[in-house]
Amino acid sequence: MSRRVHIREVGPRDGFQNEPERIATDDKIRLIEALARAGFERIEVASFVRPDVIPQLADGVEVLNRIDVPERVKLMVLIPNSRGLDNALKVRERFHEAAIFVSASETHNKKNVNRTVAETMADNAVMAKRIRAEGLDCAAVVATSFGCPYEGKVALGRVLDLAERFAEAGATEIGFGDTTGMCNPAYAREFFAAALERLPGVEVTAHFHNTRGQGLANAYAALEAGCTSFESSFGELGGCPVPKGSTGNIATEDLVSMFHEMGVETGLDLPAVIEAAREAQRVLGRTLTSHSLIAGPIEWHLNDERIHA
Amino acid sequence: MSRRVHIREVGPRDGFQNEPERIATDDKIRLIEALARAGFERIEVASFVRPDVIPQLADGVEVLNRIDVPERVKLMVLIPNSRGLDNALKVRERFHEAAIFVSASETHNKKNVNRTVAETMADNAVMAKRIRAEGLDCAAVVATSFGCPYEGKVALGRVLDLAERFAEAGATEIGFGDTTGMCNPAYAREFFAAALERLPGVEVTAHFHNTRGQGLANAYAALEAGCTSFESSFGELGGCPVPKGSTGNIATEDLVSMFHEMGVETGLDLPAVIEAAREAQRVLGRTLTSHSLIAGPIEWHLNDERIHA
Numbered sequence: 001m002s003r004r005v006h007i008r009e010v011g012p013r014d015g016f017q018n019e020p021e022r023i024a025t026d027d028k029i030r031l032i033e034a035l036a037r038a039g040f041e042r043i044e045v046a047s048f049v050r051p052d053v054i055p056q057l058a059d060g061v062e063v064l065n066r067i068d069v070p071e072r073v074k075l076m077v078l079i080p081n082s083r084g085l086d087n088a089l090k091v092r093e094r095f096h097e098a099a100i101f102v103s104a105s106e107t108h109n110k111k112n113v114n115r116t117v118a119e120t121m122a123d124n125a126v127m128a129k130r131i132r133a134e135g136l137d138c139a140a141v142v143a144t145s146f147g148c149p150y151e152g153k154v155a156l157g158r159v160l161d162l163a164e165r166f167a168e169a170g171a172t173e174i175g176f177g178d179t180t181g182m183c184n185p186a187y188a189r190e191f192f193a194a195a196l197e198r199l200p201g202v203e204v205t206a207h208f209h210n211t212r213g214q215g216l217a218n219a220y221a222a223l224e225a226g227c228t229s230f231e232s233s234f235g236e237l238g239g240c241p242v243p244k245g246s247t248g249n250i251a252t253e254d255l256v257s258m259f260h261e262m263g264v265e266t267g268l269d270l271p272a273v274i275e276a277a278r279e280a281q282r283v284l285g286r287t288l289t290s291h292s293l294i295a296g297p298i299e300w301h302l303n304d305e306r307i308h309a
Numbered sequence: 310m311s312r313r314v315h316i317r318e319v320g321p322r323d324g325f326q327n328e329p330e331r332i333a334t335d336d337k338i339r340l341i342e343a344l345a346r347a348g349f350e351r352i353e354v355a356s357f358v359r360p361d362v363i364p365q366l367a368d369g370v371e372v373l374n375r376i377d378v379p380e381r382v383k384l385m386v387l388i389p390n391s392r393g394l395d396n397a398l399k400v401r402e403r404f405h406e407a408a409i410f411v412s413a414s415e416t417h418n419k420k421n422v423n424r425t426v427a428e429t430m431a432d433n434a435v436m437a438k439r440i441r442a443e444g445l446d447c448a449a450v451v452a453t454s455f456g457c458p459y460e461g462k463v464a465l466g467r468v469l470d471l472a473e474r475f476a477e478a479g480a481t482e483i484g485f486g487d488t489t490g491m492c493n494p495a496y497a498r499e500f501f502a503a504a505l506e507r508l509p510g511v512e513v514t515a516h517f518h519n520t521r522g523q524g525l526a527n528a529y530a531a532l533e534a535g536c537t538s539f540e541s542s543f544g545e546l547g548g549c550p551v552p553k554g555s556t557g558n559i560a561t562e563d564l565v566s567m568f569h570e571m572g573v574e575t576g577l578d579l580p581a582v583i584e585a586a587r588e589a590q591r592v593l594g595r596t597l598t599s600h601s602l603i604a605g606p607i608e609w610h611l612n613d614e615r616i617h618a
Contacts, residue, residue, distance in 0.1 A: 001495070152611050182607060184570035185529040186310070210522075212607070213563035213600035214570075217526040220494040246604040254522035261493035261523075291522035295555040298491060298521070302461050 001224055004265045008042035008205070008231045009035050009252055011280070012063075013078055015237025017047065017056055018248070019284065025059045027283045029067050034279060035234065036069035038272035042097070043069075044076040044231075048084035061087075064094040076139065080113065085127050089134060098131045099175070100124045100166075101141035104159045105148030108179070112143070121165060128169035139173040139205070140166035146191065147182025149242055156191060160198045173203035175231060178218070180242040181211025185221035192225035205229040208250050209239055215250035216258050223264070230255060235277035235288035251290030253277055261298055270297045310533055313574045317351035317514070317540045318344050318561055320589070321372075322387055324546025326356065326365055327557070328593065334368045336592045338376050343588060344543065345378035347581035351406070352378075353385040353540075357393035370396075373403040385448065389422065394436050398443060407440045408484070409433045409475075410450035413468045414457030417488070421452070430474060437478035448482040448514070449475035455500065456491025458551055465500060469507045482512040484540060487527070489551040490520025494530035501534035514538040517559050518548055524559035525567050532573070539564060544586035544597035560599030562586055570607055579606045 012032050016023055035043055045067065046060030064075070076097040079085045088098060102120045103109035109117050124140065131138040145159045163174045176195065183191075188206070195204050206222040206229065208215045219230060232252040233239060239248025253273045259266050274292055281288050295301070321341050325332055344352055354376065355369030373384070385406040388394045397407060411429045412418035418426050433449065440447040454468045472483045485504065492500075497515070504513050515531040515538065517524045528539060541561040542548060548557025562582045568575050583601055590597050604610070 147607075147610075149610055180610065181604070182610065184567055185526070186571040211600065211604045212566045212570075213519075213522075213525050213560065214567050216522050217494070217529045217567065220526045220530065243604050243610065246600065251522065257521045258493055258523050258526065261521075262495040291520065291555065295490070295520045295552050298456075301456075301458055301489065301491065301552065 001264075002226070002228045003263065005223065005228045005230060005259055006041065007252065007255065007266055007268065008044060008076065008229075009040045009234060010044040010231050010249065011035070011233040011235065011237045011252070013044040013047050013057065014239055014249060015233040015235065017054055018238040018241065019056055021284070022056060023283060025062050025066070028059070028063050031276060031280055031283065032063070032067050033069060034272070034276040036073045038276055039268040041072055041267065042074050042076060044078065044099070045095070047078040047080070048088045049078070049080050061091055064091050074137070079127060082123060082127060085130060092134055092136070095136070097137040097139055099139045099141055100127050100131070101143055102162060103143040103148070103179070104154045104162055105144040105151045107150040108144045108148045111150070117162075121162065124166065125169040128166065128171055132170040137173065138171045139175060140171035141175040141177055141207070142166075143177045143179045145176035146178045146187060147180070149180045156194060160195060163195065163199055167199055167202045171202065173205055173229070174199060175205035175207050177207040178209050179240055181209035181215070181246070181248070183208060183218050184214055185217040188218040188221040189225045192222045192227040196226050203229050205231060207231040210236065210247045210250045211242070216254060219250065219255055220258065234273060235280045235293070236290040237280065237288065247289055251277070251292065253290050253292035257292045257297060310573075311535070311537045312572065314532065314537045314539060314568055315350065316561065316564065316575055316577065317353060317385065317538075318349045318543060319353040319540050319558065320344070320542040320544065320546045320561070322353040322356050322366065323548055323558060324542040324544070326363055327547040327550065328365055330593070331365060332592060334371055334375070337368070337372050340585060340589055340592065341372070341376050342378060343581070343585040345382045347585055348577040350381055350576065351383050351385060353387065353408070354404070356387040356389070357397045358387070358389050370400055373400050383446070388436060391432060391436060394439060401443055401445070404445070406446040406448055408448045408450055409436050409440070410452055411471060412452040412457070412488070413463045413471055414453040414460045416459040417453045417457045420459070426471075430471065433475065434478040437475065437480055441479040446482065447480045448484060449480035450484040450486055450516070451475075452486045452488045454485035455487045455496060456489070458489045458491075465503060469504060472504065472508055476508055476511045480511065482514055482538070483508060484514035484516050486516040487518050488549055490518035490524070490555070490557070492517060492527050493523055494526040497527040497530040498534045501531040501536040505535050512538050514540060516540040519545065519556045519559045520551070525563060528559065528564055529567065543582060544589045544602070545599040546589065546597065556598055560586070560601065562599050562601035566601045566606060
């Protein structure tokens with residue numbers, strides 16, 4: 001089991017995207033900068049989807065232009081199609097990683113981007129080459145890797161075939177997304193062992209949801225299989241909550257808490273991550289659902305006046 | 310990894326105990342009978358603590374006398390001391406398993422039962438013999454097995470020494486309780502591998518809390534280490550929520566969901582467990598925190614109108 005992992009914070013894109021109330025650009029910037037101070041080396045901060053489709057992320061260029069983060073922080077933007085890439089490249093010097101994606105399930109891909117998987121992959125291959133030609137890192141995401149809400153189980157071979165095509169097209173990282181939280185730890189272990197074997201030289205990233213409470217169990221199982229790259233969202237924000245009302249992304253602070261308790265380094269300052277989630281709570285005006293927001297890091301457990309009063 | 314596990318439902322004792330509002334005896338009985346119908350073969354239903362200490366459980370004898378469950382269901386009662394055992398044995402024919410306990414940490418034991426560990430264990434040895442002499446199963450519980458909120462880490466050897474003494478005294482089952490949720494999956498795996506090796510012929514039971522969201526990860530790790538006996542609480546009820554406001558016991562419906570998705574049999578009807586938790590929600594008049602209460606079993610995911618509308 002590896003003693004060091006890397007976590008990309010996806011809350012400012014994947015999390016904020018699901019917020020019904022518009023978040024002020026100033027608040028977004030303050031939260032991203034707080035996350036950068038907590039030690040993240042990778043943060044997903046914007047999406048180049050059409051503003052009329054996701055108005056919440058319409059200020060992406062302004063966010064990119066205004067955030068002030070240390071050199072070590074690589075900023076990621078999500079690119080849905082070639083037009084999105086055209087727009088992103090207008091601020092090419094403001095980010096470092098571009099993410100492209102496809103759904104492993106035909107039905108989910110059709111409903112998500114209204115194209116077939118083959119059409120999406122053809123466009124993705126062109127985009128990957130353009131992204132790499134710009135000197136940017138290209139992270140490819142395979143959504144519904146562990147199950148599709150319409151089709152059910154998705155064959156492992158199908159998912160890895162898509163991943164391999166992404167790698168051939170130039171992707172330096174492949175993320176596997178549990179879009180609606182259908183993975184379980186036994187399958188996570190089998191899946192990541194197979195993915196790591198099939199994709200040598202490519203960074204393999206796990207993106208789990210906590211829909212049935214198994215998110216951290218899946219992360220532990222993936223770690224055991226050799227995976228060292230994870231994505232999560234501070235405050236357990238966002239991430240396609242399906243079924244409605246359920247939690248989506250795993251909470252960064254809970255993931256970090258688990259890794260630290262196991263002696264696995266993340267390079268992150270857990271209290272600072274929790275403080276960023278608390279600030280998100282204040283900005284959004286509602287109680288967020290991560291466990292560590294209530295319980296704090298385990299070190300606090302021993303010194304918590306709520307226990308020892 | 311085993312393909313079959315056994316889950317004891319502890320909600321009617323460990324869960325209800327923490328409810329501030331008195332639950333009507335009729336409601337308790339209806340909920341226990343609903344759990345029995347869901348397929349549990351083991352349910353913890355009462356505690357023989359002093360009624361002035363835990364008024365919520367003062368109707369334990371009435372609950373035991375009135376519940377009507379199938380023959381296969383073994384009912385457990387918690388016994389804090391010899392006086393409690395005296396009282397329990399007055400209704401000896403109404404239950405099958407008696408649980409005795411100690412905290413592995415000296416400070417926690419003192420604060421919990423106001424005696425030293427040595428004093429508690431001396432009394433426990435006498436109680437174990439009396440319980441076995443009555444033809445009852447004796448389950449011994451080591452609380453704070455994975456950490457103490459006052460002392461921090463608790464040595465594995467110290468916990469297993471106590472377990473061995475329980476086994477020598479006649480306990481047929483030893484449960485290891487993560488009383489304030491300080492375990493992590495790497496330690497769960499190490500711990501249960503060691504416990505199973507050290508305690509041949511004794512049933513080794515895992516009792517995890519979800520304080521930092523790691524409850525199911527710990528259960529998966531324990532399963533991987535060979536553990537096949539678990540305790541959990543429907544609706545994620547109760548279980549010493551420390552720090553205040555945090556969740557305690559892992560939710561039975563989430564644990565069952567994870568096992569079933571991995572192809573591990575529990576003998577339980579998951580929709581019936583969820584329905585029992587929903588009924589508990591109605592009785593308690595508040596929203597409970599388990600994930601499966603919202604998301605449902607994974608089979609529903611594919612047919613959920615909230616997704617497919």
